[in-house]
Amino acid sequence: MAEIAKLKDICTQVRRDIVRMVHAVQSGHPGGSLGCTEYMVALYFEIMDVNPSQFSMDGIGEDLFFLSNGHISPLWYSVLSRKGYFPISELATFRKINSRLQGHPATAEHTPGVRVASGSLGQGLSVACGAALAKKLNGDNKLVYVLLGDGEFQEGPIWEVAMFAAHKKIDNLIATVDVNGQQIDGSTEHVLSLGDLNAKWQAFGWDVLHMNGNNLEEVISVLNKAKEHTGKAKPVVILMKTEMGFGVDYMMGSHKWHGIAPNDDLLQKALDQLPETLGDY
Numbered sequence: 001m002a003e004i005a006k007l008k009d010i011c012t013q014v015r016r017d018i019v020r021m022v023h024a025v026q027s028g029h030p031g032g033s034l035g036c037t038e039y040m041v042a043l044y045f046e047i048m049d050v051n052p053s054q055f056s057m058d059g060i061g062e063d064l065f066f067l068s069n070g071h072i073s074p075l076w077y078s079v080l081s082r083k084g085y086f087p088i089s090e091l092a093t094f095r096k097i098n099s100r101l102q103g104h105p106a107t108a109e110h111t112p113g114v115r116v117a118s119g120s121l122g123q124g125l126s127v128a129c130g131a132a133l134a135k136k137l138n139g140d141n142k143l144v145y146v147l148l149g150d151g152e153f154q155e156g157p158i159w160e161v162a163m164f165a166a167h168k169k170i171d172n173l174i175a176t177v178d179v180n181g182q183q184i185d186g187s188t189e190h191v192l193s194l195g196d197l198n199a200k201w202q203a204f205g206w207d208v209l210h211m212n213g214n215n216l217e218e219v220i221s222v223l224n225k226a227k228e229h230t231g232k233a234k235p236v237v238i239l240m241k242t243e244m245g246f247g248v249d250y251m252m253g254s255h256k257w258h259g260i261a262p263n264d265d266l267l268q269k270a271l272d273q274l275p276e277t278l279g280d281y
Contacts, residue, residue, distance in 0.1 A: 002045055002046055004216060004217060007041055007042065007045055007046065007216055007220075008216060009277035009278060010041050010045060010082060010277070010278065011037050011038055011041050011216065011247075012247075012274055012275065012277045013078075013082070013274075013276065013277045013278040013279075014037050014040075014041060014075065014078045014079060014082065015034055015037055015247045015248070015274050016271060016274040016276060016277075016280065017074070017078035017082075017091055017280075017281065018030055018033045018034055018037075018074045018075055018078060019034075019248065019262060019267060019270045019271065019274070020091075020267070020271075020280065020281075021074045021077070021078070021091055021094040021095075022074055022094075022261040022262070023261050023262050023263075023264075023267040024092070024094065025094060025095045025096065025261070026261045027095050027103065027261060028073075028074050028094070028095060028103065028259070028261055029071040029072055029073075029074065029258060029259045030074065030245065030248075030251065030257055030260075030261065030262070031180075031182070031244040031245045031251055031254070031255070031257035031258045031259075032069060032071065032072040032075075032149065032178060032180065032182075032244060032258065033072040033073075033074045033075035034075075034244070034245050034246050034247050034248060034251065035178065035180050035213070035214070035242040035243055035244045035245060035246045036072060036075055036147065036178050036213065036240075036242060037075060037246070037247065038213060038214055038215070038216045038219045039147065039176060039178075039213050039219055039240060039242075040075055040076065040079045040147075041079060041216070042216060042219045042220045042223060043065065043145060043223065044065075044079050044080075044083045045083065046220055046223075047145075047220070047223045047224070047227070048062075048063040048065065048143075048145065049062055049063045049142060050062050050063060050065075050083075052080075052083050052084040052085045052112070052113070053084060055085060055112040055113060057115055059115065059131075059142075060138070060140060061140060061142060062142055063142045063143045063144070063145065064115065064128075064131050064135075064142070064143075064144045064145065065144075065145045065146070065147075066115065066116060066118065066124050066127050066128045066131070066144070066145070066146040066147075067105060067118050067124065067146075067147055068118055068121070068122075068123065068124020068125060068127075068128075068146055068147060068148040068149070068152060069118075069119075069121065069124070069147065069148055069149035069152065069178065070104040070105050070117075070118030070119030070120075070124075071103075071104060071119055071259065072149075073101070073102070073103060073104055073105050073119075074094065076105065076113075076114075077091060077094065077101050077111075078091060080111075080112065080113040080114075081281075082278065083113075085112040085113040086100070086111070086112050086113075088279075088281045089281050090281075091281040092281055103119075104117070104118060104119030105117060105118050105119070115131075121149065121151065121152045121155060122152050122155030122156070122157045122158055123157065124146050124147075124148055124152075125146055125148060125152075125157075125158055125161045125162070125165075125175060126157060126160075126161045127146075128144050128145070128146035128173060128175065129161050129164060129165050129170055129173060129235075131144050132144040132165075132170050132172050132173040132235075133168060133170055135172055136170065136172060141172075142172075143172050143173070143174060143227065143230060144172060144173050144174070145174050145175075145176070146173070146174075146175050146176070147175075147176050147177075147178065148175060148176070148177050148178065149177070149178050149180075149183070150177055150178060150179045150180065150181065150183075150188055150194060150197075151183035151184075151188055151191070153177070153194050153197070154188075154191070154192045154194070159204070162201070162204040162206065163204060163205075165206070165235040166204055166205030166206060166234065166235060167205075169233045169234070170235050171230055171231050171232055171233050171234055171235060171236075172230055172231070173230075173235045173236065174223075174226045174227070174230065174235075174236045174237075174238065175235065175236070175237045175238070176237070176238040176240050177197070177237065177238070177239050177240060178213065178240055178242055179197070179239050179240060179241050179242065180241075180242045180243060180244045182244045182253075182254070182255040182258060183255060183258065184255065184258045184259060185255070186255050187255065197239055198210075198239060201237050201239075205234060205235075206234060206235050206236065206237045207229050207232070207234040207235070207236045207237070208236075208237055208238075208239065209222055209225060209226055209229070209236065209237070209238045209239070210222070210238070210239050210240075210241070211223075211238055211239075211240050211241070212240075212241055212242075213240035213241060213242035214242055214243060214246045219240075222238060223238070226238055244257065244258070245257045247273065247274065248269075248270045248273055248274070249273065250266065250269065250270075251270075
């Protein structure tokens, strides 16, 4: 296991990358990106078996990850670059013309680490389910991970694939839901209440776990526990409680930072809270 202190340094630097990236082009989604940082860092630097230097679209013989809530691409791009999928300096091209790092992940640009275009919410679980089923059919014993936003569960396709995955006993799939209670128009409770997600997922036949997504040690522990729950005839879902904007005090807990960038003064205020640990791009 990597040293927790080193992983926390990565988290701090990734958060620094996020706010700098969205500020540079005055466009992007910092809130959810900041909130899911511990999860993504734990996944790529501790949990998954991946090979950044030899990325392939089919991903045979390695774990796969799909980002359903594709608008938190600044987080994913930062982690991919710092894991070695592409040069860290490329983060400076985020959302610029002809960049591989588009606002929502896409495949036309052939970005290493990205296997499907995402951001059309409600679709990522279906893609991950298909990939997991393919691995089972091919005798590939690696796992498939997918991250979703809680607002996505207001869409019907999520529940269709939830039924399918349980029916087909797709037990090499670990889905994680970012339960931050916020979406672009306000709180999920105000826009369309999600009800009891724990009871719903259990009723759909999934193995349900819980974790505090802003506690790195807990994230690693629960993700490892989720791996232990695979191979037992049930797909696994983790309900991950996070705080939108975590790590930057003026963004925390507010849906207003779902999709806007900080100005110069607010960028500096954020960077003052996020000391440079691994070197800026």
